[in-house]
Amino acid sequence: STSPAELNLENCDREPIHIPGSIQPHGALLAFDRLGRLSHASANVPALLGIPLEFGRTLRPGAFGDDAALEQLLQDTLADANSDELVTNSLEATLRGSTFDIVLHAQHGRVICEFERRAAAAGEVSTFAHLAYRAMDTLKRQRSIERLLDAAVIAVRQMTGFDRVMAYRFGHDDSGDVVAEACSDALEPYLGRRYPASDIPAQARRLYILNTLRLIADVGYEPVPLLADATQREPLDLSHSVLRSVSPIHIEYMKNMGMGASMSVSIVIGGRLWGMLACHHMAPLQVPYPIRMAVDVMAQVIASTVQSLAAKEREGAIARAAWLRTEIVRAIAVGGEVGEVVMRESPALRENLGCDALLVTLGGIPRAADHVHAAWAKALATWLAQHGDAALVHVFHGEQLPPPLPGQPEDERYCGVLALRFDAPRQGWIVGLRREVVQTIRWGGKPEKVIAHGPLGPRLTPRGSFAEWRETVRGQAEPWNDVELEIASQLLDSVGRAYADRVLEIDQLRS
Ligand code: BLA
CATH class of the missing domain: 3.30.450.40 (GAF domain)
Structure with a gap:
């Protein structure tokens, strides 16, 4: 090891933490094989329990003083030792004037019996x-x-x-x-x-x-x-x-x-x-x-x-999404422009889709945006028009996306994109955006307060390990979960249909 x-x-x-070869000192441990013979013991057993270490033998009668209940419980637990299932028993007992919580467990042909000294006044x-x-x-x-x-x-x-x-x-x-x-x-x-x-x-x-x-x-x-x-x-x-x-x-x-x-x-x-x-x-x-x-x-x-x-939260989110969809579809059906309609519902939609910002683009040009820097919105709209393939719901991350532009504020930099293409031939997209995870997380600690570095290395402090983590998550956004993706694809489906009907009507009016 x-x-x-x-x-x-x-x-x-x-590190094999399940076999450390030692225990904490506020108690003592005895282990027995399926026949009740002592196989292991912590070195403090004689001093703490007054039991001599006779490996390979069963405990002598009266080893636990006159506590018959404990002796019985050990026998009962040994009877379960061959089970594959874990069996746990416990009791309180007094040995040599001290109170102990005694915890026994049996599995795979062995019984482990632990004596925890009861701390004063529980x-x-x-x-x-x-x-x-x-x-x-x-x-x-x-x-x-x-x-x-x-x-x-x-x-x-x-x-x-x-x-x-x-x-x-x-x-x-x-x-x-x-x-x-x-x-x-x-x-x-x-x-x-x-x-x-x-x-x-x-x-x-x-x-x-x-x-x-x-x-x-x-x-x-x-x-x-x-x-x-x-x-x-x-x-x-x-x-x-x-x-x-x-x-x-x-x-x-x-x-x-x-x-x-x-x-x-x-x-x-x-x-x-x-x-x-x-x-x-x-x-x-x-x-x-x-x-x-x-x-x-x-x-x-x-x-x-x-x-x-x-x-329940999942059901609630799906119900709110259904209500939102109805509102959006109705507004589009009566002639509302997709960008306008989406922006009107932006707070509820952002909450429902779990995103920080929304953008609607058509033909490679931003039509409406909420919390998106104008120049980057333009770059993203152009980029999307080139990157859409057969799929309708797209999830893009980090380095896949156009890089931040000069002058773009920190809190309007996004690296998670959920893009819903409601009109393929005309490159119409509804886009949900997520910030970089590092910017979303509050880290309240004061770096100068970090306590001395130990012999195993300076990063073994919460602050130090955070710095390392920050490096590994650069450019990442929180991924969208299953519920959010389902809500997104249902939204896309409804908007897509309402929009297509609208386009059809307009075409018919024109001809
Ligand atoms: C175990 N690490 C743990 C445990 C916690 C934490 C709660 C469970 C053991 C316990 O109850 O104390 C982490 N504790 C935290 C965190 C906070 C906290 C994050 O209070 C924040 C406030 N630990 C490291 C690194 C390594 C590591 C870098 O930070 C390895 C290189 C190891 N942590 C480590 C190991 C265990 C552990 C090996 C298992 C300990 C055991 O059960 O034997």
Whole structure:
């Protein structure tokens, strides 16, 4: 496997983070084979649990003191060890005077049993249960994805006590936007910022779909090594472990951000990582397991609510598009000029098609424009007249397009073009335009505030990785999504027909 010294920004998606060979020190780990024989243990087991490390043997009776419930649960979990399905059990127990949350999971012929030391005063369980219940209820009642996520970050902050809780939504290119945030007044808000896909490498995203919650209780921790029976050839797979030691690259990133603890919870929709709740604390923070589980359930409620809200938003957009189409067709039928009609509906159309500007051209000449620099509109109209082929809906990007002209203002530079040809012989186009993605994104950070560069490189800061991302997205616009493209092609269809009827009428009048 790759040692930390060999890791860098280019190969960090190859770090095998599921087999780190160590755990975080706020607990201890035991692993058993299907016969219940000890195969692996964290080096702190004797000190923390008072259990001697006798690899290849089953635990002696009474190894867990007189806690019969734990011994029974281990036996029950072992009975499920041959399942391909993941089986998870947990309970609270007191060993040698300390309270532990004990989490067992079985899969592929092995049981992993983790003992998490319960941090002081987790609060009244009943108070907490009420809090969690109320939060779920509030979440289900939200009517938009924005409000849902706003409510979610507030609830998670209340339940866990993190200094900062963010809802992070992934885009088509896996970059992530901070779309909701609840944070302490002492912190600079991150709301509205975007982070590049490379901040969470591919193998971590895959793991986070399987195991939806992780906690790094103390960024400054010393990992505790796992020891193994000499017959064990494979490193222990900690994909589903709650104590898994995390990537040193990520630890450095967090140190550079000045963090003391972090937790993140996946929002998985349709088997895809849709977003994440990401929590920061400036000091170490060990969130008790039951509270983490409540947050995990909450993330599932969020996922299903997002899914139904997204379906409603889609239906709403399609209904508004149908209404707009009717208006436009009616106006053209009574003799309105396409350019004029489109401009009259411009705000609603821009919203509906998700574009920043609109242009209508005919015969290679701009007829009407909204937020488009006149000289560039002319260049684009000429260019379109030369580039249209058989297709009716065209999507052009970046370098395919005419370059910006001298004097063209920054906010009227477009590099995403959705071009709808409503009249092929006369080169009539309705054109929706999108700005370069870099100009659309708010980046609120102050570069001079970046914390010291670590030994793994200067780019491992949010600010540094943003600079790199900015380079890779130059000349790109956000692509149009399926709903927008469908709306566009229906619009084109209706306008095309209304316009053809109009032209026919005029021709008939003339003859
Ligand atoms: C993991 N990176 C993560 C995680 C987050 C981020 C949330 C999940 C682990 C956790 O809960 O802390 C990224 N965290 C962010 C971002 C913000 C934040 C963007 O708070 C913004 C406010 N990270 C890098 C680079 C590499 C990298 C350049 O920035 C690789 C070269 C690696 N990130 C990396 C790895 C993991 C990770 C390897 C997995 C950690 C693990 O689970 O072991």
